[in-house]
Amino acid sequence: MNLNSQAQTPKFLDIVRRSIGDDWVHTADATVSRYGETTLPGSDNPPPAVVYPGSVDEVVAIVNAANETGTQLFPISNGNNISQGSRAPVGANQIVVDLGRRMNRILDFNEDMGIATVEPGVSYQQMHDELVRRGDRFMVDVTSGPPAGSVLGNALDKGAGYTPYADHFAMTCGMEIVLGNGQRLRTGDGALETARNWHMSKYSYGPYLDGLFVQSNYGIVTQAGFWLMPKPPAIRSFAFTFDNDDDLGDIVAAIRPLRMSGFVPTMMRLCNDLWLLASETSHPSYVSGRSITDDERKDLQRAHNLGSWTVSGAFYGASDAQIAPMVERVRSHFASLGRGRYISHEEAMESPTLASAVAAYAGVPSVHEMKQLAWRPGGGMASFTPGVPMDRDLVLQSSRKSREILRSHGLEYLKMYVCGPRFARGLHHLLWNRTVEAEDRAADQAYKALAAAYTDLGLQVGRSPIRYQDFHMSLLGDATRKTCEAIKDVLDPRGIIAPGRYGIGRAATA
Ligand SMILES: Cc1cc2nc3c(=O)[nH]c(=O)nc-3n(C[C@H](O)[C@H](O)[C@H](O)COP(=O)(O)OP(=O)(O)OC[C@H]3O[C@@H](n4cnc5c(N)ncnc54)[C@H](O)[C@@H]3O)c2cc1C
CATH class of the missing domain: 3.30.465.10 (Uridine Diphospho-n-acetylenolpyruvylglucosamine Reductase; domain 3)
Structure with missing residues (x-):
């Protein structure tokens, strides 16, 4: 049988309709095109249908029907994977199994x-x-x-x-x-x-x-x-903002002992100017193909009273008074750098972008960073997520490289390091106008150039947009790839669950 040819779809859907009910099998154009949308470079990938199981038994029935008919599935929970693929399947003709609609208890x-x-x-x-x-x-x-x-x-x-x-x-x-x-x-x-x-x-x-x-x-x-x-009785944040792009290395070196000793219990968010400001304002002078200038960036920093890099964290304790000496200690630690401005918890709460970080330290969800999607018109967004050791020189070197690559592709550099004791996840958000073909191509090329540059530095990503999962898997050694395939052959011998996801199994192409 030709696995995952579109010809299998009606038979698969007939069986699934009988087992989970007509209401939970959707094939309308409006639905499938919504599920095919992404914010990534290239075209959308609408599935032939979306099915909505309501229980584990119904999931088993769907998987059995897929095995019987040779149909590929793409499971999602809520499909909010924005910047990595949203709800769209990784391969052609994969039926989306939307678990979140009914299995949400x-x-x-x-x-x-x-x-x-x-x-x-x-x-x-x-x-x-x-x-x-x-x-x-x-x-x-x-x-x-x-x-x-x-x-x-x-x-x-x-x-x-x-x-x-x-x-x-x-x-x-x-x-x-x-x-x-x-x-x-x-x-x-x-x-x-x-x-x-x-x-x-x-x-x-x-x-x-x-x-x-x-x-x-x-x-x-x-x-x-x-x-x-x-939940602790009291949560107090602290932040420091630094004026220069090249302050980055010293900030990282200052964070490391705070995290290694466990003195600061939270991850520390180290964000550049545009990561923070793109959630507050749109591009001040958007012209397709041109990146923001350093002068325009400095103007934005002044207008929002933030520097090139801003680092934040939080303490937990029994009361604000109990936490106050910890904040004082972290202040004098950063003061030893001889630069940087302290931002108190109260001041942070006045700034929407810093307040959203405080919310995260307190376990409160926020839509604030989603506003980055409106930095440029056209809604393009892709995450590039290399990890980097908490090493002053390597962080600075790789950051300069990212800035240079993005600028040469006419894009802005938005970066947040989520800092642990020895390692930081360096999140880049590539933002562009998806409706302008040249910009869409530039975003794709910029992602690939970043991936190549970080590979040269020996740094791998933590996850990847669906479009680049094959590429990132291909960088891993032969033994790793063969082991992943061997496990796939045993647990999913007909290859019906999201083949191609994370570069495991082969996805059909349109
Ligand atoms: C501005 C912005 C900020 C972000 N900040 C963060 C952040 O701080 N931290 C972070 O981690 N992410 C962040 N993200 C990324 C992203 O939005 C989140 O990871 C989001 O929570 C994923 O949504 P979901 O769980 O509904 O995705 P889903 O699409 O449901 O799941 C993600 C993937 O996992 C697989 N999957 C899901 N459920 C199942 C299942 N039940 N069985 C098998 N496979 C499954 C699917 O292949 C799917 O593609 C950010 C995104 C944006 C746009």
């Missing part, structure tokens, strides 16, 4: 242990609202992306936030998965009939299987347990 909430068991559709906003409703005792670690994003979907893509619970996959414990072969798997203690520790003990007997389902395409995850951080 918080299945269990253990208030003693701080554990929520969630279905794929539970969003950051929903989780936050529920925690507030239940007495505001816990907080969920949020992203600075869309509040409608799925807690589970983000964790499966190795997403991250800003509190001590920032590593979202690390905060999952115990998953339920429908494998590509149709089998239902519960990881860890979930495999026991009488499990009591499923969402409490990460490393029970046997191999740790959960990691197989992160940034892969071996199964469809239908629920997981998430650990939640107790």
Whole structure:
């Protein structure tokens, strides 16, 4: 049988209609074109249909129908993967399985242990609202992306936030998965009939299987347990802003001991001027093909009272008074650099862009950074996400390279380093006008030039827009690629779950 030819689709849809009901199989042009939209370079990729399962049994039925007919699927939780592919499938003719529409319940909430068991559709906003409703005792670690994003979907893509619970996959414990072969798997203690520790003990007997389902395409995850951080009585932020682009290296060197010692408990956000200001204002002099000048950038910095780089973090404690000496210590630490301006918690709360960072440290979702999409007209946005050691020279060298590459492609440099003790995720947002063909091409070329430059530096991305997943996988060694393919062959022998996602399996092309 010709796997994933469009000819299989009607048969697949007939079987699925019979098992989950007509109402939950959509093929209208308006629907499929909406699901095919991305903010990435190149054309959209509408699926032939979207199906909406309401339970794990219905997911099994969909996977079985796909195996029977040789149809490829593309599972999403809430599909808010903006800047990496949104809801669009990675290959041609893949049917989108939208789990979030109907499987969006918080299945269990253990208030003693701080554990929520969630279905794929539970969003950051929903989780936050529920925690507030239940007495505001816990907080969920949020992203600075869309509040409608799925807690589970983000964790499966190795997403991250800003509190001590920032590593979202690390905060999952115990998953339920429908494998590509149709089998239902519960990881860890979930495999026991009488499990009591499923969402409490990460490393029970046997191999740790959960990691197989992160940034892969071996199964469809239908629920997981998430650990939640107790909400502290007081949260106080601090920030410092620095005037010069080349202050970056010294700032990174100053952050490292604060994070290595654990003195600052949050991730530290180190953002450049345009990362912050593109959420507050649009391009002051947009002309297609031309990047903003340094003079225009300085004007914007003055108008918003922010420098070239602004670093922030937060302390947690019993009261504001208890936290005050910690803020004083961090102030004198940064003062030793001999430059930089301190921004107090109160001042930060007056600035929408800094206040949205404070919200993230407090586990409150915000739409603020989404405004970056309006920096230029035409809605193009792609994330480039290399990691870099917290090394003064390497950070400075790679940052200068990024600025140069983006400028030479007529684009702006927007950058946030999310700083841990030894490593920072260096998020770039490429923004451009998708309706201008030359700009769309320039964005694609800029992404590829950045990827090549960072590869030369020995630095790999943390995740990637669907369009570049094959490329990033091709950089990994032969043994890694063969192992990923071998696992795919066992867990999804007919290759029905998102082949091509993360460069595993072969996606059909249109
Ligand atoms: C301005 C801006 C700021 C951002 N900031 C951050 C940030 O701070 N941190 C961060 O991590 N991200 C950030 N993002 C990226 C992105 O928006 C988030 O990752 C978003 O939460 C993903 O949405 P989702 O979980 O609904 O995606 P989904 O599309 O549902 O999931 C992501 C991918 O995982 C796979 N997947 C999802 N669910 C399943 C499942 N149940 N089974 C199998 N595979 C599945 C799918 O292939 C899907 O493409 C930002 C984006 C923007 C635009």
